[in-house]
Amino acid sequence: MSIERISAEAALSQLGHFSEVIDARSEGEYAEDHLPGAVNWPSLHDEERKIVGTRYKQISQFEAKKLGAALVAQNIATHILREVLDKPREWQPLVYCWRGGKRSGSLALILDQIGFKVTLVDGGYKAFRAALVADLPQLAARHQYQVICGTTGSGKTRLLQALAAQGAQVLDLEGLAHHRSSVLGLIPGLPQPSQKAFDSRIWAALRSFDPARPVYIESESKKVGNVAVPEGLIAAMRSSPCLQLDLPEDERVALLLEDYDFFVQDIEFFCDRLGALTEARGKAVVEDWQARARSGGVASVVRELLVKHYDPVYLQSMRRNFEQYEAARVIAPRGHSVAAMAALARTMLATA
Template sequence: MSHQPDTDHYLALFLNDTPLMDVRAPVEFDKGAFPCSENLPLLDDLQREVIGTRYKDAGQDAAIALGNELATAEIRDARLASWRTFVDAHPDGVLYCFRGGLRSKVTQQWLAEAGFTMPFVEGGYKAMRRFLIDSIDQIAATTKFQVVGGFTGTGKTPLLAELENSIDLEGIANHKGSSFGKQIGGQPTQINFENSLGVRMLKLREVAHPYMVVEDESRAVGRCGLPLSLLEAMAIAPVVVIEAGLEERIERLQREYVDEMLVAYQCHWGDDEGYLKFCAYLLDAIEGIRRRLGGERYQKLRGSLETALQSRQLESVAGVYRDAIAQVLDQYYDPMYRYQLDQKKERICFRGRYAEVVDYLRG
């Protein structure tokens, strides 16, 4: 393989979805990494801790000596095998450690001795992370946004999927932003959420749309907090409102949160285990709106839902769900969102049905 120079061209790495080999320890990777990255560590968590302590106590040379001592032939062969597999699969790949220092150079050296070349990212994870955070702030400050609003169930998320210039914050956060919003796989860490958001914003900036479209969100989607710079940009952006009748909204919510969710759970875990996890998801969601329903109404709805779930009567499950959602929409979500929209009335630039809003935003 021909030699590729080490790189600090962070923008190109993210725009091109360059495969990234993360040689940091698993504990570091789990806290935060980048899209298109795979963790193939030089040091495991314990080795990293021991060598780090030696570095602090006795300096770099002593740390390198200990690293060489710990790198038995068996460990070295195992590391090289995984790295070579990555290189074979991704000849355009790039490796990185935390700061683009010793671990990157050792990995690169071991690969070279085995006949493979792979560039590393100068500045490492720390520099790439800083680049993404700065990019979010810079793009948020210099880009026009359109905010899509509307009552719960009007189809804001599907609408975003139809637009090339949208940022699906709920998709990136893997959460639909309500008590019923938990998704299979759980949410990314805050760092991973921000990293994925930064990459999406960079890609949209390159396409040079007149504006970016986002859904009207609060400070957090589930447990993922929106960057302050983006929140500030959204707070002054024009608002486009999707309008839909109550029955249409309930039908959409039933389809998304019962019918499609059951299919997703069973596809992921199989019929029986998937159904049990689907039951737990719905019961947890009902628990999440307990206070909004009130004690007596909650007990009645939960009892009806448990009975329907036990008998696998999906039509009954959907019926109970419809009752719960209709009540919560009427008593909590709709009044809350009506108030929020009223606070933004000066910024509302268009109202219309789903298709009309799509046409407006594409125009």
């Protein structure tokens, strides 16, 4: 048998060297988090794991192993028929499971017997996760950041998207987190990743960047919805140069009505989310906002949310947490449109 075993640290540094990275865990384990770019070939599916586990507890380890072996063999045969028959001899997969290596080892053994060069991750996903967490602070510290600051509705996300479209290095934390980073930031129909998956997405993005070029990033707080930005990245952001994106109030309201159109289309959903501000703004204020929203006054409610709630909180947080905020260079687009942000991005990159 010629299966090679490598450490999780080595796997992190060599991910791009393999033809494919295969996660042999169940669909549920894979969905929670996986190595960047990995595909899922479950040796046991979620329901099968439950059945085998129940047999282990209620009958015996021996009986559970017999059933598990039959199910694993059946699933691996399916993967081989579906995924492997067209692979050339030079195909070199990296395979891992949770920790012990039984699920990945079974798959690796068959692939090795076919004649492929197979590599296994020692310690599996658990070791990979520990290695990634240890690597994140130094990876975050390797880069130079330009922090895009600006009050709610000033177009920070649109500017980041415009910069990325023109080839700049952009770390869009809200995009990676599937959340717009406020009480109203939930995106309908788009669940947030787990904390582990969020960390992995950040790690993969940082790893792809050139340290000789700046990374543009938004002035996020420690949490983006339900997930937390890694401490090493937060520290690097907060000590970095800032750019202050300025947009007139009318333009900010218009931008928010466009970006949060789902609130305009579903007023009750909007009112339900406003309820989360009761503790901060008081019951009477929130009930007034809800009544006005239901009466067609969404724009006026958005304006008040900006002026009375979001702006004071944001400015206080920026002055407290971002060391170079007071020295921020002001950048101002001609308007809130995508085209205006694209024009600003071109100017920024031309003068960088």
